[in-house]
Amino acid sequence: MPREVQLIAPGKLGMVEYELKGLEAGQVRVRSEFAAAKHGTEMAFVKGYGAGRGGYDRKLGVFIRPDGPPPEFRPGGVGNMFVGEVTEAAADVASLKVGDRVLGYGCFREVHTASADGCRKMPAGLSWKSAVCLDPADFALAAVRDGNVRVGDNVAVFGMGAIGLMVVQIARLAGAARVIAVDPLANRREVAEACGADLVLDPTACDAGVEVRRATDFRGADVAVEYSGAVAALQAAIRAVAFGGTVVAGAYPAPYPAGLDLGAEAHINIPNIVFSRACSEPNREHPRWDEKRIYATCWRLIRSGKLTGEDIVTPVVPFEALPEEYLKIATDPGANVKLGATF
Numbered sequence: 001m002p003r004e005v006q007l008i009a010p011g012k013l014g015m016v017e018y019e020l021k022g023l024e025a026g027q028v029r030v031r032s033e034f035a036a037a038k039h040g041t042e043m044a045f046v047k048g049y050g051a052g053r054g055g056y057d058r059k060l061g062v063f064i065r066p067d068g069p070p071p072e073f074r075p076g077g078v079g080n081m082f083v084g085e086v087t088e089a090a091a092d093v094a095s096l097k098v099g100d101r102v103l104g105y106g107c108f109r110e111v112h113t114a115s116a117d118g119c120r121k122m123p124a125g126l127s128w129k130s131a132v133c134l135d136p137a138d139f140a141l142a143a144v145r146d147g148n149v150r151v152g153d154n155v156a157v158f159g160m161g162a163i164g165l166m167v168v169q170i171a172r173l174a175g176a177a178r179v180i181a182v183d184p185l186a187n188r189r190e191v192a193e194a195c196g197a198d199l200v201l202d203p204t205a206c207d208a209g210v211e212v213r214r215a216t217d218f219r220g221a222d223v224a225v226e227y228s229g230a231v232a233a234l235q236a237a238i239r240a241v242a243f244g245g246t247v248v249a250g251a252y253p254a255p256y257p258a259g260l261d262l263g264a265e266a267h268i269n270i271p272n273i274v275f276s277r278a279c280s281e282p283n284r285e286h287p288r289w290d291e292k293r294i295y296a297t298c299w300r301l302i303r304s305g306k307l308t309g310e311d312i313v314t315p316v317v318p319f320e321a322l323p324e325e326y327l328k329i330a331t332d333p334g335a336n337v338k339l340g341a342t343f
């Protein structure tokens with residue numbers, strides 16, 4: 001039987017076998033070749049702070065915590081996107097055939113049963129590392145558009161995870177005059193340089209807000225994008241942004257501790273704070289833009305080589321090593337940018 005990587009207990013991963021059922025209409029079977037994790041969202045599940053908010057009530061538009069004890073832990077798969085070969089297709093599937101290589105959504109598992117419509121055919125020669133960065137590119141493009149980055153703008157990006165690194169590249173494509181990357185981890189600053197950042201800053205070694213202002217003729221960043229989820233980074237973004245500029249908050253953080261100061265630079269420099277999430281529909285630019293169009297745009301940029309994940313997907317480990325290596329996302333972030341796996 002095929003296997004998948006599951007969170008089987010808080011802080012513990014294991015290999016779990018699962019049964020393959022017959023294909024339904026519109027489905028294909030895909031044998032995994034490569035896959036990657038989505039660090040921020042998955043850590044909310046692994047660490048448990050996502051569930052602690054309760055469930056989202058769509059009618060009320062708020063999270064509701066249930067009365068009584070917290071819900072019991074439920075095992076679940078981890079992982080985000082995969083690239084693999086179609087080994088079987090339902091009779092009604094015309095868009096894909098056996099032998100096609102595809103990109104799809106799914107956890108770290110050896111064999112996927114997926115909707116054919118939800119898979120994208122891999123162009124010949126496209127790197128799997130770039131392909132599995134479609135998901136971070138989706139949220140990065142939404143953040144750049146929500147921040148209204150325009151030709152000549154100075155952009156500061158806080159948090160050089162996969163989404164932040166895609167923001168660096170997309171801001172450059174949008175015509176930013178200068179892109180400044182901020183992250184405390186040396187490995188991520190190195191990747192930011194490879195992705196086209198003009199200046200990289202270590203916020204543990206300097207006052208990042210002040211240094212962004214110095215690097216922009218003391219004006220400040222026209223747009224500051226925060227994708228680390230750290231309260232100190234959000235504070236630095238507010239400190240760094242120009243008078244009347246825009247701070248884009250796109251991360252999925254745990255509840256912030258006390259200490260966020262909205263009475264200092266924020267009070268004087270009156271920045272706009274915009275929250276960004278590509279999959280919260282309708283999009284701010286509805287009906288012209290929706291997530292489907294964002295995806296299509298990102299996929300075109302990836303296929304054309306204008307966006308790359310070559311330096312972002314690191315480390316790459318064997319599937320068998322994932323139960324041990326995956327937890328290093330939380331315990332050893334300096335060794336990870338975006339965890340990838342081979343099968």
